[in-house]
Amino acid sequence: xxxxxxxxxxxxxxxxxxxxxxxxxxxxxxxxxxxxxxxxxxxxxxxxxxxxxxxxxxxxxxxxxxxxxxxxxxxxxxxxxxxxxxxxxxxxxxxxxxxxxxxxxxxxxxxxxxxxxxxxxxxxxxxxxxxxxx
Numbered sequence: 001x002x003x004x005x006x007x008x009x010x011x012x013x014x015x016x017x018x019x020x021x022x023x024x025x026x027x028x029x030x031x032x033x034x035x036x037x038x039x040x041x042x043x044x045x046x047x048x049x050x051x052x053x054x055x056x057x058x059x060x061x062x063x064x065x066x067x068x069x070x071x072x073x074x075x076x077x078x079x080x081x082x083x084x085x086x087x088x089x090x091x092x093x094x095x096x097x098x099x100x101x102x103x104x105x106x107x108x109x110x111x112x113x114x115x116x117x118x119x120x121x122x123x124x125x126x127x128x129x130x131x132x133x134x
Contacts, residue, residue, distance in 0.1 A: 011057050016079050024049050025092025025112050030076055031085040050099040091115045
């Protein structure tokens with residue numbers, strides 16, 4: 001057990017702290033670092049999160065998008081040093097934890113309904129509001 005605690009402490013140091021809160025069904029942009037020779041640049045991949053697996057350093061997300069008529073799926077390790085930034089662009093309203101049914105779909109059947117309002121608006125309201133009415 002002593003070795004396990006040491007490994008956990010090392011992993012805690014390497015976890016990223018600036019990861020935004022997102023869920024399956026959200027559309028996010030992932031900026032990855034690409035090294036070509038001596039130059040480094042950022043490349044963005046945008047897609048719908050269809051799966052989120054694992055925990056700690058080995059947590060991964062699967063993104064899916066359709067571009068030029070072909071479906072493309074890519075898996076990213078969230079805490080990888082190759083990932084520069086994550087941005088949430090849309091929040092999706094889904095009822096499943098894995099959206100594998102989106103593979104091979106096109107048109108309206110491949111859309112995820114956007115969640116309007118939700119947790120962000122509820123957290124912004126003051127909690128100690130006086131009750132009004134009779």
